[in-house]
Amino acid sequence: MSLWKVFSRGIIEENPYFVLALSLCPGLAVTTSVVNGLTMGLTVWFVITSNNVVVSIIRKTINKKVRVPVYITCIATIVTCVQLFLQAYAPDLYKALGVYLDLVVVFAIILARAESIASKNGIVVSFLDGMGMGVGFTIAMIVISVVRELFGNGTLLGIPMFGPTYQPALILALPPGAFMLIGFLMAGLKMWNESREKAKQLKGSEG
Amino acid sequence: MSYTFIAIMAVVIMTCVGIVFGFILAFADKKFAMEENPLIGEVKEALPQGQCGACGFAGCAKYAEAVVLDPDVPPNLCVPGKAEVADIVAKLTGKVAEATEPKFAHIRCRGGNGIAKMAYEYKGVHDCAAAKIIQQGPKLCKFGCLGFGNCVRNCPFHAMTMGENGIPQVDKNLCTGCGKCASICPNHVIELLPISAKVAVSCSSKEVGGVARKDCAAACIGCGLCMRNCSHAGGVKVVDHLAVVDASICHDCEEATCFAKCPTKAIAALVASAKKEEKIG
Amino acid sequence: MADKKGSGIVKIAMNLILTCFVSGCIIGLVFFVTGPTAKAKAEEMKEQSMKNLVPDADKFVAVEGKKDTFIAEKGGQKVAYIIPTAPKGYGGPIKMLTAVSTDGSVIDFVMLEANETPGLGDNASKPPFRGQFKGKKLENLEVTKEKSDKKHIQAMTGATISSRAVTLGVKEAVEQAAQMGGK
Amino acid sequence: MLNTFKRGGVHPDDGKIYAKDKVIETPAVPDQVVIPMSQHFGAPCTPTVKVGDHVKKGQLIGTSDAFLHADIHASTSGDVIKVAPMPHNMMVKCMAVVIKADGLDEWADGLPEEHDWKTLDTKEIIELIKKAGVVGCGGATFPAHVKLTPNKPVDTFIVNGAECEPYLTCDYRAMIEESDKLVTGVQICMKALGVKKGFIGIEDNKPEAVQHLTEAFKNVPEVTVLACKTKYPQGAEKMMIEACTGRQVEPGGLPMNVGCVVSNVGTVIAITDAVCQGIPFIERLTTVTGDCIKEPKNLRLRIGTTFQEVIDYCGGFSQQPDRVIAGGPMMGLAQYQLDVPITKGASGILALSPEKCQVGEEEPCIRCGRCVDACPMGLIPSQLSIFASCQAWEKCTEYGVMNCVECGSCVYTCPAKRNIVQYIRNAKAQCKAIQRAAQVKAEAQAKK
């Protein structure tokens, strides 16, 4: 697999959120506003990439019996550092993300990539994979939060978009709408991926 | 409490945590160590350990166990792992079909709409097996394709489509030769042919010639012209009024001649698929 | 045999211990660097939020024995009390701070933590509703739905519960302030 | 309250007016009879005659070594002109003996031979029934001699005179016209079984039959003539047993598990003939009816007469039928060819116009629960049909698909016009196949 592929598969084909359906919680919990969603996306991006790198460095020295606890410790360390930094330099965001920032530690996607990619590959591949997954995850957060903030609150990045007469559809800001929205987004991406696959196959069989 | 103190305490506490849990875990692991099929461990290694449950099992370990112990659990259930993992698991568990010649599904019926005569107007469930229960299906010919597409619906690789004539068609590029369709067809209309097959009979009717012909314009009437025109003795035989190709003899045939004289074109040459050729070579 | 087993345990445990040690070091270091900033930032934010409540005060003195309760001073002069309350709102308790001037009238309030519906109950912290409280006295702190009634607090449409809760929180604060003032 | 089964049931339009009052007629012997070798539940028979043989009426022409089978006899005298697979009303094609009638209709040697049933012992009675090849006329065509030798203690014999199938009237006519034979037959069966209690269950839409039989059985006090509520499927044997005795046969169980044996009216009459006169089962009563038959009739027909001939005898079709059904409209099998013969199980020939048998287009189940209310077996037909259409065979088994008696009450009542019975029959076949495969596998493993 080319390095570009390693990076790019995380964006659409294997989008960690919509396709692999891992780490679903943040996509609903912190996407009421774009800022929060974006911050969460970037945090995960940072954590997954750096953790992939760290794990791929230490992978040879770790006894496989305690592999999982060690990986978790690595992730938790990185997350705690992020927390401390945010607390010091962006306390508002720290508050807005609330408990979900703690939970970055246990997001399945991070551990899964550590186990399946970083513990078996060199630094470059691990890094690119982390980057790709991070981008994919961040994009998912942005897409969801844009829709939810725009229609559920009538604003984008806090700026009113529809004027004062707009009555926001609160359902999108609230849990039910979030679930349904993601359901339809997932279906949409599935349809798109499948049609791309089909197109590829058609091309393949013609050529 | 000064920052220095707290920072140092952080190191101390973390180390303590490490010591406590490190020893507990290591100890427990030794003390309660279980005999485990080493293959399960290996498969578990190969899995992404996302513990996502997407495979339908309760976690990677459980899937690893199932895929090793249960011959019916396919190696490709891990969604996050995708093809690479599936390959590894398949290799570990030996669940890949041995490298035999690839096969494809061939429909042994051409009695589509307007060609095979209908016995009655059928009203009921659109399902081949269910339609066969009552009066053996709506066609006069009771051997051919019923045309309700059970095979199409059950092909796991979407290699089949229902043709406009009411007879399913196989996309040889997509067909993996898994045989699911053949096993599901209530009339056993589908056979798996090696992709090097040169000729094939597209009829299943064991009815005597006259009746077969009356029932369906595309039927094999068992006249034996193919048998007589076969350049390799015994490549085609007529059994129960139906021509049957003997693959072991046909395998070496370069220039098939048997089908040329068939009055109903029930036996015909196959067009080899480009993609499959590649696979062999 | 036993020896070997023991060393196995130590070896495995060492993995985790080392990781934890390193992680402790890193976190300790980061904390050492960011800790002071974070503390300062937190203080600053708290100060800022109280300042927002009572803009003309220059000093906030914590009240002994009462958590999060402050007395705002201006040039050494007591000007207001800042009192925390947590009335029960639509989605659970609403944690809020209310500034009450020494004469018993409301200056302003902030919602620190609330689980009210965004776009509905959450609007309590925004001007049209919040603005009504300025200068209101204990007897005015009742919710009404009568549009013409300007004396009392106008409920937010569709969020009567939140309106009531917030008003109740403010009212409690005023009552507490009266007690403290009397002291 | 009238005797009936507790749960489920439906009330289809009974359509009996067409042939209810038609006295049984006996048409002339046909020119040619086609006698299939499989007319019963059990192993098919093998022909004992070959082309060119001359056979006489009542002569054995097919038999089998299998325990579960019923012998087959020539229904008229003549020459065997063909022994080959021929059209069959239940299985498309079946090995059959075709006899070209010589018009003499001669009895085979020694037939009929008179017996006094009172002097015969159980064994002799059973032997006579076996020799005559009597099978159940109620539809399942179970060999009567097997049924009358239960391997569990029984205490009750029930004659099933419900005739709950709409349109059909031959049992009704038999109860009125051949009540003497019925009375004798019941006593023979009770003697053969050694039971002291008998019931005759009749739906209360046939008051004349109830009255007539009550009269006829006046001197046989151990037999009770019971009017049952008119509710389909009152005639299903489990329902009939419940109505008569209040006992319920457990799922998968046979009537003898609750001490009962159930036989159809026609079967009992055939038994009388077989025991008292030694006459083999070569003719049966069949109702030819429906709104497309010019003159609906109740007929005594030779086995092997083709549907076409029978219909012609009844004046042919008055209008083009949409469906010709062997049996009743609820459980019968629709035919597409009319050269199929009357067999031992053919209780009716029904020709219905499109208006009478609109099956409608199948739609998704709306879960209205009408089928659940209608199912006499306490199943959830809607779920079964959904599981079967999704090929979820284990689910079907879990939901008791094997208990279904295929009565069709669920389909009758379904507003979505779902072909539940068809789904269920398919599911049953698949489940059986799976079970068999598992069994084979287990056996193979056990061998290892």
Added chain:
Amino acid sequence: MMEYFTLFVGAVLINNFVLTKFLGLCIFFGVSKNLNASIGMGFAVTSVITMSTVLAWLLYNFVLVPFGLTFLRTISFVVLIASFVQLLEIIIKKQSPTLYNMWGIYLMLIATNCIVLSVPVISVTNEYGFLENLVFAVGSGLGFALALILMASCREKLDFADVPHALKGTPIAFIVAGMLSLAFLGFSGMI
């Protein structure tokens, strides 16, 4: 007494962790394909949450707070829980295979799941006392189990529905979850 009850009902129904707080969704969508698995899982989650929340509460209040190390909350909790659950799993596997098959198999799945971490974290941020902490943990676990079981029964039924191809699987599960949470809104404002 009443407040414990309120806390409990709140955790089970009103602030249901899955449907209103979005926690534990990975297992919620992963395991709800099958009713039996979801019952085992619900049981396992409840017990693990309860035990690990108690442990975490002790750790927090007796070690971290005295030393001013509250920022170690996340990392110490996660290591604690992961190790504890692994220990539990190892022991159960050895000692009682039946118990292991009933719920042991689900343990590793939840060891590193956000609901198991978030309950202790929320509990300590809300400064619950020991008993409150316990009630909250049990309530949260049961709330999760309830949602999971409802979801699984719905999905089993949808297996036989004519769901459009694109929506099959996780997408339709999300939509059903949306409707479940819509229904659960009925409980809002009750406390």
Added chain:
Amino acid sequence: MSPEAKGQTMGKDAKDMQDFKLTVSSSPHVRCTETIPKIMWNVVAALVPAAAFGVYYFGISALVNIIVAIVSAVVFEFLWEKMMHKKITITDGSAVITGLLLAMTCPPTLPWWMSIIGSFLAIIVCKQSMGGLGYNLFNPAHVGRAGLMVSWPVAMTTWTQVNGTVVDGVAGATPLNILKHGGHDAVLQLFGNDPGTMYQSLFFGFRNGSLGETSTVLLVLGGLYLIYKGYINWQAPVVMIATVGVLTWIFGGVSFGTGLFSGDPLFHMMAGGLIIGAFFMITDMVTAPITLKGQIIFAFGAGLITVLIRLLGGYPEGVCYSILLMNALTPLIDRLVKPAVFGEVKTKGAK
């Protein structure tokens, strides 16, 4: 067969016979005359009187809402089925019921575009996404209504001003609303402190509320018609209404300090959407359990949750949510409550 008989018949020889093709289908060959459209349109008919009363009482905006909701529901159904290449089923009346019920459970003054969004939620999100008629797990009309409720709670709780009738001047609140915020006395006050007038208004529908829920008498008549036709069971509505009655009688007074057994069951039984819910919504066969026993459990649960929400919850009315919650429980009920298989119980008892 005799030759002369043959001569007289039509289609005398076998060859002629095969000229026309017979139809073959699985048994049974006769079916009852009930069809899905027939059932659905009968339900529509049963709802029409109550809807018509709503139009008469609340005025033209009610009519507009009904029409918009029905038309949009039908159009959404049509568009989706067209897009998915499915059979077009808009004439079967189920979408009409959904639209009608949606309108009937919303305030008469709801902006028309909200009705359209409600229909979208009901038909596309709830019904068609799960496979269309027969497959949806939740009551579409209620999903539409609940969705609107969370989206625009203000519009969904803004009640009309009805002039010239009994409730003149008490705009902006339904009886249950007033009960929630002002207590029982405030409700009585609304009807001139006369319990008789109150019950009368509730019974005939001269009160504020959702478009089609007010007229108890017309809804009950509609329900009785459906029971008479055999489309719904009488047990489910009766159980639900009785549950609400009994529970509100026992606990209804507690929050007003009058102690147990001091509630006003008659008021609770006729107020809000209970009647329309009990007769037309818990009886929606698609989303209710399939067995009668299951339906009774369903009805009891729905009644229980309704009371819980009315007495303790944040909303003044709980019928909609209670039904949705019970819808979620339906698959579980269906799994646990099955009819007794013939013969199973008896043999167990005997052995």
